[in-house]
Amino acid sequence: MKKLNHILPKPHGWLLGAVSLYLLSFLFTPRISPINSLNAEIKSLENYIHAREKEFEEFSSDTSLINKVVNKGETIAELERLTRKTTGLFIFKESSWATGPLFWSNQRSYPPDEIFTLPDTTYFKQLEKGNGFYICIKKTLPGKNGDSIITIGMVPVMYHYFSDLPDKFEHDASANILISGITTDYPIKSNSGRTLFYVSPKSRIDKPSENISIYLRLAAMILLVIYIHLMAERTAIRFGFWKGLIFLFIVLFSLRLISYFFPFPVNMRQFELFDPSNYASSEIHRSLGDLLINACLFSWLILFSLHKLQRTGFYNLPAGRIGKVIGSFASLSVVALTFIIAFTIRSIAAHSTISFDVINFFSLSPFTVFGFIALAILAVGYYYFMRIMTPLLSIAFDNNFYPVYLVIAIAGLTFLTFQVNDPLLPFYIFVLGWLIIYIWLSRLNKFGISNQGQTMAGALFWIFIFSVSITAIIIDANREKEWQNRINIANKIDERTDPTSAKELNVAFVWLDNDFLASNFYRFKDPDQAALLRDSIMHKGAFPINYKSHLYLFDADKRSLFNEDPESYNTIETVLTMQAKPSEGELYYVEKGFDKYTYIFERTIKNENQKILGYLFIVSELEEYDKEVLVAKLFRGSENPDFEKGGIYSWATYFDRRLSVDAKNKYPFPTSLDQKDVPKETIEKRVKTNYTELWYKAKGNKIIVVARKKADALEAITLFSYIFCVFLFLVAFFNLLLLLLRMGGNVKEVRRILEWNIRTQIHSTIIFISILSFLIIGVSTISFFILRYQQGNREKLSRTMEVMMNEMGKRLVDRLQLDDKLAIYDSVANDDIQDLVNDVAEIHGVDVNVYDTIGSLHVTSQPVVYRESFISKEMHPEAFYYLNREHRVVHVQQEKLAHISYMSIYAPLRGSDGVTYAYINIPYFLSQQELKQEISNFLVTIINLNAFIFLVSGVIALFITNRVTRSFLLISEKMQQVNLGQTNEEIVWKRNDEIGDLVREYNKMVRKLEVSADALKKSEREGAWREMARQVAHEIKNPLTPMKLSIQFLQKSIDNNSENVKELTGKVAKTLVEQIDHLSKIAFDFSQFANIGNTNIETFDINEVIRSLDNLYKTGHEGELKLQTVPGKVMVRADKTQMNRLFTNLIQNAIEACNGKGKCNIELKEVRTDGVIQISIRDNGEGIPQEMQSKIFIPNFTTKSSGTGLGLAMCKGIAEQAGGKIWFETKTGEGSTFYVELPVAN
Known part of the structure; x- marks a missing residue:
């Protein structure tokens, strides 16, 4: 956190940035009021119409181009330029406009008849036999021989299909206005100022706010989120974790509550992600977007608490019954949260319109992706919640989890007793069993969720566990959803x-x-x-x-x-x-x-x-569905059941046990039923080898059977693959986010992070190769599919065209044999050709259109498309150009109808004399749909394979990295063990490789080091003896000086026959005894310091040692000794006598540090975290000067006027001998705190 404060701006800078961006967003929001919004919509529509009017004026004024078009002299480039225009361009002869146009630029529209009798100007028309509202611009031009040319521009204003296709404006599909049939205050005018029509505002605003405004507000929210987090961190540091957590919770709860009732930061309901019709399970999770936000906030609070709780004494539970009661309540919270999250995960699949049909790739939508992300975030939050709760349960029940299992089972079963009639009862029982297994798995040492040194294998293990669990929940929900859908299908068929x-x-x-x-x-x-x-x-x-x-x-x-x-x-x-x-x-x-x-x-x-x-x-x-495939797509509605879309279900209807001819026979239904086959219940489920069947017993003697092919294994594997990949990408995203926060603008930090170790490099290389191969194989294979499918469609259409041409050629010959002047367009021939067209369309599953030689539709197998004017009855202008002008034998091109893209083939129908009598067109409306299905099947397969490759590559990466890094770890461990004070072992390496060369050099170094170590030891021993002799001499010299002076003074008094010789003798004797005791203490201190390594290790309760010192010191000095020990026993493995000496020295030093400062307050406090006990001893003395702090643990250094300076050096040695450490913190004038950290044995 301190590092981040240096890299990033101060917390209030983030708030200032958030407020600035939020205020700035209003500058890009012209729709501050409904009037401004409507005026902007009207201006946008008028600008569009004016631009199209200008476009038509340029075309009609280009007499050179018009003459080319009229005289069939335009080039293909000029034609393509005209067909790409939004405005439909038409040219007619004034004297013969009823016979058809001389030129047309698209198939979207056709001028209404009344336009030809009106004067030249701009009109607004709703095409009754058309697909919407158009601006019709008419301009008459002089022509040859006095026959004028009529040019007409059809400018689409709004498409209005008589179907479930949405009405939309051409200039802006999401415009918030409507065309009004009455006069309003909002006229739309032409370039000349003439009122064309009126509009009115929509009652409900569907269009989102301006993109720039939305982006600015989202950026402001990101800055605000960062600010809130930094302030919560700062609050936790200054005032404690709980206050920081409460601050974060209150702020997030308040902001979330505001967003529920007010459009903050934007109106969320304008986005489809927040549409309740897609998903809504409760007032809290009112949409998928709300669920996603709530999942993020939940995970945020958990992650904020994860590591800070360990430093708060959260796990310092009181011993005995109280601790177990706390553990029981913790178990109840675990059960409650598990049920809530499991129900939420299930509701995403069961109570939503979001498709999780992973077998059909193109049925998935962006909502599916967001659904998977929400599931993953919930699982991550739950995982870290369990990382918090599992150690607490372990401590509460003294590492005995059987009571935990019992409490969870009792709590879960008690809850389920109130859900006896709930259809989700089996699901909750499954979740309860899963929770017990999950807690058991979390206790495994290798994969335990409280394992701080968790490896990649452990992370992959838990990702695998959660992926399998979520897959099972979604599949169960999908099964229920699919079965209910199948019942609805049976009801629909029954009604039909x-x-x-x-x-x-x-x-x-x-x-x-x-x-x-x-x-x-x-x-x-x-x-x-x-x-x-x-x-x-x-x-x-x-x-x-x-x-x-x-x-x-x-x-x-x-x-x-x-x-x-x-x-x-x-x-x-x-x-x-x-x-x-x-x-x-x-x-x-x-x-x-x-x-x-x-x-x-x-x-x-x-x-x-x-x-x-x-x-x-x-x-x-009632008509057959497969004869109206295109119409079904154009009139597609949300109420149409899956069986009307074909491909998924097969069904049959039995009357009096006889099969109806209306059955869909992709499934081998029996033609008749035996009495034993008649279902006894209204609805029955029967399982066959590869299919499941729903038997629906309707009223009367009617039985409906709906069958679907089983794909349980494929669906489970595919769904697991999707969820597993989402987890991987989510983890990668979180890690990338953390890296960016760590890097900030620090170039050195960037370089350090980019310096990957060998393990990371190998992992990354294998994963990168997997992803790269997935992308390369996927792109190349899909490209191959598209090319192959297009080629296949061309061949299929060519064969169908050949059949059609041959049959129509025969009919043409027959007609010409009767009268060589007879056209094929009379009423008798028309019926004959219509029957032929219908037969070919039925046999080959395509549609057939027959155009005359001027490009007008004559016969079609799909009359509804042209009757409803989805397409005009004129031939596609480019296809007409290639066949009529360039006289091609065949022409294939891509065309588009509304939202459908399809392939279309054209060919001329010629007689034996080579004269063209008609143009045949076969559009293949299903080409795009079938191509998507092919790609969908492939993507399902390759995603499954890729998920499998990820798993395998992860295992291989672990194996390779462990194999490679194990060698380096061995060398690293040996190097860490190199010590001048012991015998260093050489590494035995039998392979002759690069690592072998490194090992040989290491062994040479070890041998050289042994020689150098021996010489150094000898030198150090000599130096140590010299230093010890100097120190001992110095320490002995100090008491010898007063002894010598006292004896000399006594000798002088005796020589002078002083009267007080006896008194002086007593004083000298006392002085000698004192100095001899001092010499004895010096000898004892040096002896103890020399014997630190001689320990008597035993397991004991450190609190007993501390309490004994409390009894010794609490009345033995001026002041107060306060103890704050953790409840229960704290067992350590060490020398009990040395531990007593360690804390005796520290307490004694604290007492001496308080001398001269009045009342002495000493506080001894224990904190237990992460398998260690931390004991601090704080005094209120003067503190340790800065210049002395670096020497405080050096032997023979002392801050006092007397003493050997071995006390703190001895304390440091004792602590390290016990596997712990000692350090201190000090403030001048306020006192010092010494910390001792020891590993606990329990």
């Missing part, structure tokens, strides 16, 4: 095949009430109005895509009102009377054959006086 319950049609007919029909009945009597109103009804009615419907209208006299089909009122009424049976409401059904039905909706239209105005009938028939 139940003539008395055609709910889809009933819903579609609800809005066709008498009021609507009566008020609009007059429009049905006008042919133009009737066509528009019919089209609107068929669209607005939201008819299911699997039904083909026909609308019939008759007046009060039962005469047809412009019906397209010839059926009369009497015909329909006869069917209703003689054959139809009632279904629901005004809906009837007619049984056409075995499980085939026609539905007829009838409504009599009356005015307010109950006078009959007319009659309405809608006849609907």
Whole structure:
């Protein structure tokens, strides 16, 4: 932390940066008010229209280019430049515009007929037979021979498909405005200032804020997060961990609470990640984004607490019953959190629309990635939470985990007794068993989560454990979800095949009430109005895509009102009377054959006086899904079940135990059932070799079977691979983040970090090769798939085209044999060609279009696409150019319809005379979908392989690095053991490699060192004896001097016959005794210092030694001795006598340091952390001067006026002999604190 404070700005600098960025974001937020927002939207739309008007004006003014186009002289480059424009460009002859355009630039639109009768200007039109709203710009130009040229520009404003495709503006798909059908205060004007149409604001804002504003606010939040963390760290350092944790929790809780009720830092609901429709399990986890944020905050609090708790006495539990009670509550918290996190993980898969169908790669979405990240973060937070709790449980129950297992089992089973009726009961039982196994695994020495020196193997082990566990939970949720989905499919099939319950049609007919029909009945009597109103009804009615419907209208006299089909009122009424049976409401059904039905909706239209105005009938028939693949994609809705999308499920319907012809036979269903096969329950599950079957017993004699291929093993392996890889990348990201924080702007730190050791280099190299190979193989293989698939599609389309050309060629020859002038476009030929087109489309599974020689559609197997004007009936301009101008035999190109990209092939239909009579087009709408499926299957395989490679490469990397580094570790250990005071062993190395050369040099050095050591020992012994002799002589000389002076003085007094000789003799004798005692103490001190290495090791309670000293000293000096020892016994292995001497010396020194300072306060405190006991002795003396601190543990050095200076040197030796260490901290004028750290035996 101190290092970070030097590298990074002061904490308040981060806050200033966060506030600055947040305020700056408002400068890039023009949508401060709804009015400003709407004005910006209108300005953006007008700028777009003005730019397109200018674009059209440039085109229509380029007479040279127009003449080229009219005379078929434009180049392909000029054509491509025109087709790339957003505006659809059209050129017509004024005299013959009804026969078709001379030129068109795209297939998205076609000018409405009324535009040709209007004067030149700019118009706004909604194409009733089209796909949206357009600006139509008309300009008439003079042509040759007085025949004017009409140029028309179709500028798309908003696409409006009669389907589930979203309406969107061309200039901005997320614009927050709507086109209004009435006059509003917000007109959209042309370049000339003419009002084109009006818009209105959306009631709900869907568009996110400006990107720059969002980025600035997110950057501000990152700085704020850093500031909060640094302040929490500072609070923990200054005021203690618990206050730091409380500060962090309160700040995070407050900010999170604000974000729930206010748009802070931005409106989160504008992002799909925070959309509750994707995931919402509770008021706390209201969306996937909320869950992700909460998971990050949870992990943040846990990681903040992880290492700091060890220094707070958190693990210093009282002995006995109180400690076990605390341990029991800790066990309950572990059970509660485990259940909460397990339920949350399961809810992500079970209670969301997020796809975890990892078998289908392209079904996954960004939400899947965020879901995996949330799962990984929750698991990481839980892992570190258990790292905190496991040592606490160990201490609470004296390292006996059987009571822990018992408490957890009792707590879990007590909770489950209240969940007896909960369908998740088996899941909770599984989680409870998993928790007990997890705690057992966490106690293993090698992989224990409290192991501070955990290796890469240990990290991979826990990643593996969590990946397997999360995989099991998600698969269980997926199974439940899939089974419920299969039941829904069976219900859907039941509804489809139940003539008395055609709910889809009933819903579609609800809005066709008498009021609507009566008020609009007059429009049905006008042919133009009737066509528009019919089209609107068929669209607005939201008819299911699997039904083909026909609308019939008759007046009060039962005469047809412009019906397209010839059926009369009497015909329909006869069917209703003689054959139809009632279904629901005004809906009837007619049984056409075995499980085939026609539905007829009838409504009599009356005015307010109950006078009959007319009659309405809608006849609907169920169509096959595989015949309407494109329509199904265009009309795709969220309510369509999977079976309508094909590929996943196979199903069959049995009536009276006979198989319906409507079955999907990818699965070998029996054609009939025996009585024993009939299910006894409404829903039954049956497992076959490679499939699982759902048997649904509907009412009557109907049975529905829905089968799906089993892919349990593949799904489990793939899901595990995804989660395992997410864990790896998450760990890599965290490590990278820590590295960046450590590096900061310090160049030296950057260089130090980049200096990897051999182990890291080998690990990184193998992992890098794995990733690189994955990328290279993946990219190259996918590229190969795309090329191969495109080639395969070309070949398939070419073969289909060849069949189509041959068949149509035969029909053409037959027609020309009747009349060589007869075209193929008359009504008789039209039916013949339509049948041929339908047959080829059915057999080859493609669609076929036939265009005439001027590029207009003549016959198609997919009429709904052109009837609904998803595509105009004009041929693609580039394809028309290549076939009509360059006379190519075949042309293949990529095209796009709405959101679908597909391949399309064109070829001319020529007669035996070489004359082209038509152009054949075969679009392959499923090419992109099938290519994605191929790539999906490959990616599933390669991701599985890559995860396996990661595991194997990790093991190989560990093996190789251990093999290589073991040699270096051996040499390193031997070098660390090199000591001049002992015999150094040579390394035995039998292999003749580079390490062998290093070993040989090491052995040479050892031998040379032994020679040098012997010489040094001899020199040191001589020097030591000289120093000892000097010190002993010095220490003996000090008491001898007063002894000599006293005896000389006594001798002089005797010689002088002094009167007080007797008294002087007593004083001299006393002085001699004192000095002799001093000499004895000197001898004893030197003897003790010399015998430090002679120890009597035993295991004893260090608290007993300290308490005995407390009894000795607490009344033996002026002041107070305070003890703060940890509860229970603290067993150490050492010499008990020397330990007594160690603390006696330290306490005695503390007492002497207080002399002259009044009351002496000495505090002895114990702290137990990480397998050691730390004992501190603090005094309130004057402290140790700076110049003396470096010499304090040197023998013969003393700060006192008397003494040998061996006390602290002896203390240092005793502590180190016991495997511990001693150090001190001092402040001048405040006192000193000596610390002794010893390893504990228990």
